[in-house]
Amino acid sequence: xxxxxxxxxxxxxxxxxxxxxxxxxxxxxxxxxxxxxxxxxxxxxxxxxxxxxxxxxxxxxxxxxxxxxxxxxxxxxxxxxxxxxxxxxxxxxxxxxxxxxxxxxxxxxxxxxxxxxxxxxxxxxxxxxxxxxxxxxxxxxxxxxxxxxxxxxxxxxxxxxxxxxxxxxxxxxxxxxxxxxxxxxxxxxxxxxxxxxxxxxxxxxxxxxxxxxxxxxxxxxxxxxxxxxxxxxxxxxxxxxxxxxxxxxxxxxxxxxxxxxxxxxxxxxxxxxxxxxxxxxxxxxxxxxxxxxxxxxxxxxxxxxxxxxxxxxxxxxxxxxxxxxxxxxxxxxxxxxxxxxxxxxxxxxxxxxxxxxxxxxxxxxxxxxxxxxxxxxxxxxxxxxxxxxxxxxxxxxxxxxxxxxxxxxxxxxxxxxxxxxxxxxxxxxxxxxxxxxxxxxxxxxxxxxxxxxxxxxxxxxxxxxxxxxxxxxxxxxxxxxxxxxxxxxxxxxxxxxxxxxxxxxxxxxxxxxxxxxxxxxxxxxxxxxxxxxxxxxxxxxxxxxx
Amino acid sequence: xxxxxxxxxxxxxxxxxxxxxxxxxxxxxxxxxxxxxxxxxxxxxxxxxxxxxxxxxxxxxxxxxxxxxxxxxxxxxxxxxxxxxxxxxxxxxxxxxxxxxxxxxxxxxxxxxxxxxxxxxxxxxxxxxxxxxxxxxxxxxxxxxxxxxxxxxxxxxxxxxxxxxxxxxxxxxxxxxxxxxxxxxxxxxxxxxxxxxxxxxxxxxxxxxxxxxxxxxxxxxxxxxxxxxxxxxxxxxxxxxxxxxxxxxxxxxxxxxxxxxxxxxxxxxxxxxxxxxxxxxxxxxxxxxxxxxxxxxxxxxxxxxxxxxxxxxxxxxxxxxxxxxxxxxxxxxxxxxxxxxxxxxxxxxxxxxxxxxxxxxxxxxxxxxxxxxxxxxxxxxxxxxxxxxxxxxxxxxxxxxxxxxxxxxxxxxxxxxxxxxxxxxxxxxxxxxxxxxxxxxxxxx
Numbered sequence: 001x002x003x004x005x006x007x008x009x010x011x012x013x014x015x016x017x018x019x020x021x022x023x024x025x026x027x028x029x030x031x032x033x034x035x036x037x038x039x040x041x042x043x044x045x046x047x048x049x050x051x052x053x054x055x056x057x058x059x060x061x062x063x064x065x066x067x068x069x070x071x072x073x074x075x076x077x078x079x080x081x082x083x084x085x086x087x088x089x090x091x092x093x094x095x096x097x098x099x100x101x102x103x104x105x106x107x108x109x110x111x112x113x114x115x116x117x118x119x120x121x122x123x124x125x126x127x128x129x130x131x132x133x134x135x136x137x138x139x140x141x142x143x144x145x146x147x148x149x150x151x152x153x154x155x156x157x158x159x160x161x162x163x164x165x166x167x168x169x170x171x172x173x174x175x176x177x178x179x180x181x182x183x184x185x186x187x188x189x190x191x192x193x194x195x196x197x198x199x200x201x202x203x204x205x206x207x208x209x210x211x212x213x214x215x216x217x218x219x220x221x222x223x224x225x226x227x228x229x230x231x232x233x234x235x236x237x238x239x240x241x242x243x244x245x246x247x248x249x250x251x252x253x254x255x256x257x258x259x260x261x262x263x264x265x266x267x268x269x270x271x272x273x274x275x276x277x278x279x280x281x282x283x284x285x286x287x288x289x290x291x292x293x294x295x296x297x298x299x300x301x302x303x304x305x306x307x308x309x310x311x312x313x314x315x316x317x318x319x320x321x322x323x324x325x326x327x328x329x330x331x332x333x334x335x336x337x338x339x340x341x342x343x344x345x346x347x348x349x350x351x352x353x354x355x356x357x358x359x360x361x362x363x364x365x366x367x368x369x370x371x372x373x374x375x376x377x378x379x380x381x382x383x384x385x386x387x388x389x390x391x392x393x394x395x396x397x398x399x400x401x402x403x404x405x406x407x408x409x410x411x412x413x414x415x416x417x418x419x420x421x422x423x424x425x426x427x428x429x430x431x432x433x434x435x436x437x438x439x440x441x442x443x444x445x446x447x448x449x450x451x452x453x454x455x456x457x458x459x460x461x462x463x464x465x466x467x468x469x470x471x472x473x474x475x476x477x478x479x480x481x482x483x484x485x486x487x488x489x490x491x492x493x494x495x496x497x498x499x500x501x502x503x504x505x506x507x508x509x510x511x512x513x514x515x516x517x518x519x520x521x522x523x524x525x526x527x528x529x530x531x532x533x534x535x536x537x538x539x540x541x542x543x544x545x546x
Numbered sequence: 547x548x549x550x551x552x553x554x555x556x557x558x559x560x561x562x563x564x565x566x567x568x569x570x571x572x573x574x575x576x577x578x579x580x581x582x583x584x585x586x587x588x589x590x591x592x593x594x595x596x597x598x599x600x601x602x603x604x605x606x607x608x609x610x611x612x613x614x615x616x617x618x619x620x621x622x623x624x625x626x627x628x629x630x631x632x633x634x635x636x637x638x639x640x641x642x643x644x645x646x647x648x649x650x651x652x653x654x655x656x657x658x659x660x661x662x663x664x665x666x667x668x669x670x671x672x673x674x675x676x677x678x679x680x681x682x683x684x685x686x687x688x689x690x691x692x693x694x695x696x697x698x699x700x701x702x703x704x705x706x707x708x709x710x711x712x713x714x715x716x717x718x719x720x721x722x723x724x725x726x727x728x729x730x731x732x733x734x735x736x737x738x739x740x741x742x743x744x745x746x747x748x749x750x751x752x753x754x755x756x757x758x759x760x761x762x763x764x765x766x767x768x769x770x771x772x773x774x775x776x777x778x779x780x781x782x783x784x785x786x787x788x789x790x791x792x793x794x795x796x797x798x799x800x801x802x803x804x805x806x807x808x809x810x811x812x813x814x815x816x817x818x819x820x821x822x823x824x825x826x827x828x829x830x831x832x833x834x835x836x837x838x839x840x841x842x843x844x845x846x847x848x849x850x851x852x853x854x855x856x857x858x859x860x861x862x863x864x865x866x867x868x869x870x871x872x873x874x875x876x877x878x879x880x881x882x883x884x885x886x887x888x889x890x891x892x893x894x895x896x897x898x899x900x901x902x903x904x905x906x907x908x909x910x911x912x913x914x915x916x917x918x919x920x921x922x923x924x925x926x927x928x929x930x931x932x933x934x935x936x937x938x939x940x941x942x943x944x945x946x947x948x949x950x951x952x953x954x955x956x957x958x959x960x961x962x963x964x965x966x967x968x969x970x971x972x973x974x975x976x977x978x979x980x981x982x983x984x985x986x987x988x989x990x991x
Binding site (some may be wrong): 311313332333334336337338343345350351352353354355356357361365366368369374377378379381 | 844846859
């Protein structure tokens with residue numbers, strides 16, 4: 001099926017979310033839509049999926065104009081969508097989720113339902129359908145599994161099966177890798193290749209340059225609602241990034257060599273857990289003033305628990321945390337903040353911000369009870385406002401006013417609010433977990449620059465990240481975490497293959513680097529190897545600017 | 547400010563799927579009618595939803611008043627022979643109901659007429675004719691006083707993310723303290739009433755704190771705890787009033803305490819003919835105090851932060867558990883103050899009817915007031931007016947006083963279900979956010 005969009009325009013008030021966008025998707029192709037947050041990718045897909053109606057422009061399917069009044073029309077035309085946030089019922093099985101809503105079939109054109117004449121459900125047929133599809137595309141989905149118990153990567157495949165059962169010829173994947181581990185991403189790419197091999201087209205929405213490079217046949221770059229360029233890989237990441245942002249972007253922030261001072265943060269034998277397991281198991285490291293320790297690892301190896309334990313948000317069963325010689329092992333979160341620990345949490349919406357609070361209030365969220373923001377029990381509103389104005393300026397936070405609710409800001413600006421707050425008070429340690437997750441290129445550059453600036457001011461910085469690129473970009477020393485333990489410390493010139501081996505649980509020996517890299521982290525490992533001036537770039541490595 | 551969006555837009559879908567509202571506001575009239583502008587301007591506001599809920603409840607209440615009236619029903623049985631009569635009868639009953647409510651709660655022209663028929667102003671004042679003019683307002687204030695205080699007892703913890711259903715138990719706790727201090731202790735005039743009022747606060751605060759502390763220590767849901775404490779206190783009061791060695795008045799077999807000493811009465815504000823007393827001022831002062839606490843103090847900042855996102859509040863170093871106990875303590879104290887104003891202001895004894903349904907009405911007042919202090923005052927006054935006007939309404943139109951309860955319930959039903967109001971008045975759904983979405987959060991917290 002050939003899909004074409006012609007001059008799609010969608011306005012919200014004066015803002016044109018989509019402004020005359022045209023593109024076409026050939027059968028069996030992966031068409032990537034690349035753009036920063038707010039560039040209009042999601043609006044365009046909502047138009048295509050019948051969730052919103054365009055003000056102008058046409059959708060053509062095999063050359064014939066189509067009108068989608070609702071997702072139902074789009075589905076009937078063979079368009080399937082996998083949303084960023086899955087639309088699944090956790091207590092239903094895979095088969096039940098897949099057939100939910102189409103028990104009576106897909107309509108007159110393709111009776112495929114599982115409801116018998118008597119009104120009962122034919123569960124066996126439902127399971128068979130799922131098993132068939134799963135087998136055909138190598139999806140490896142168990143029809144009888146409860147969706148709530150499946151890992152995110154498999155849940156995503158359930159969404160794909162849902163679309164396939166509805167006979168989708170064009171599959172829209174909205175930021176599909178945002179929730180996936182590197183290994184799961186690699187799996188997803190394999191599935192996408194299988195689907196396109198069978199003639200299905202895929203529209204792949206992303207703001208991650210490397211992924212788009214790896215999977216797309218055509219790349220369309222959107223900026224401010226307009227198509228600003230179309231590329232066919234291979235292209236350089238710089239080219240794509242500059243198109244996306246509209247100016248020259250530095251993908252790698254330059255930094256001077258570290259000048260480490262005294263040990264500031266000392267973590268010894270830290271253990272977190274209960275009878276159910278020990279997510280952090282006797283973990284030790286130390287960080288000096290003026291250096292960045294990057295903790296690399298595949299998501300879910302105890303990073304979240306480690307950070308929460310460092311901040312006193314999670315009880316520990318053993319070990320100690322010392323800041324500047326002061327033992328904080330039993331201190332409350334409040335006491336640790338006061339002791340000079342700045343914290344940028346992994347989940348910025350849930351842990352970092354109070355969404356309904358204004359930007360100004362969020363900028364003092366952990367300083368409201370200290371002068372100048374309070375006097376006695378009274379809040380000092382003028383000081384709070386003045387602080388907000390200053391920080392918004394300093395950190396280039398794009399907000400309507402200091403009174404705007406922080407929850408309405410874009411992810412990048414939310415992160416700037418948190419960063420501005422945390423480094424705005426006196427601190428000796430900065431712990432940042434996944435500091436650029438979900439951010440666009442421009443914001444990543446900004447956040448990295450600020451973190452390096454902190455280091456240069458003599459702060460001991462800990463970066464926890466599952467993105468090897470980020471670790472390489474920031475770290476002066478790299479620790480790899482696996483199953484709650486540090487499997488090794490390395491200098492930042494370590495080859496990515498070696499890190500990949502440590503991340504997959506390889507013992508800390510000086511064996512042949514990269515010899516036993518498992519599927520885990522394969523994509524990032526390859527990519528990072530290329531980005532990093534390490535030895536032996538892989539064959540498909542994107543070109544670096546010479 | 548207080549209502550978290552039901553589903554916060556993700557960083558990716560947010561800006562492109564729903565562009566900031568500000569962009570719409572700046573659209574200076576290009577191809578858009580005045581009506582569209584007006585609709586855009588008002589539909590985001592929950593205040594609008596609330597006002598429309600009031601309107602809807604008023605209309606349905608009028609219909610109910612009319613169509614439960616015998617004369618109207620009789621007229622409508624002859625609808626096809628005399629449709630005009632049927633409609634006129636229904637209208638006159640519905641209108642009469644609201645006119646009577648208004649006359650009983652705000653202003654009755656007949657009292658002015660009576661005032662001017664008096665021979666001289668001094669006799670008019672002396673015989674209470676002047677007071678009669680202001681009596682409806684006085685009664686509204688008297689009825690509103692405990693509703694405002696008890697409403698604040700729900701609204702304040704609500705801001706900290708807790709749903710205080712325990713107004714009843716806290717009210718009883720305050721009532722016991724106020725009444726006992728009122729008759730059993732001998733103190734000079736002004737001191738006595740102050741002690742009794744503070745005692746009421748303490749009595750309620752203890753019960754509120756208990757619920758908060760149980761939640762803080764064990765994680766037990768405050769809704770369950772407070773509801774159960776309501777039963778405990780209800781029967782504890784019945785027990786206290788069952789024996790003369792406890793609180794029961796000597797020489798009676800009724801479940802009632804002695805009358806409190808006259809120097810423990812709350813001072814009247816407008817002469818002996820009107821019941822309005824210092825309790826009303828306490829209620830207004832408390833409303834202001836709660837507003838100040840929430841918006842101007844570090845404690846209130848913690849309360850609101852915890853209410854809006856307890857996880858982020860914890861990460862920011864706030865002690866969530868301690869604040870739960872504290873906010874319930876203050877909330878309980880406010881419910882206790884509500885009891886003080888009833889015992890010391892209007893009832894002067896304590897019996898099992900004293901607590902009425904204040905604890906439950908408090909929830910409706912807080913809901914209608916959108917959980918904000920100013921809103922609670924407005925809602926308390928409205929419900930106070932309905933209470934004050936209902937006896938006169940029954941006398942004048944034969945509409946049963948219970949219709950007032952039905953109207954109250956309808957108001958809250960509409961307020962608690964913004965989608966219902968939006969559907970009724972065709973507001974665009976995606977942008978209006980009601981208090982119910984956040985109220986329901988209280989149950990899941």
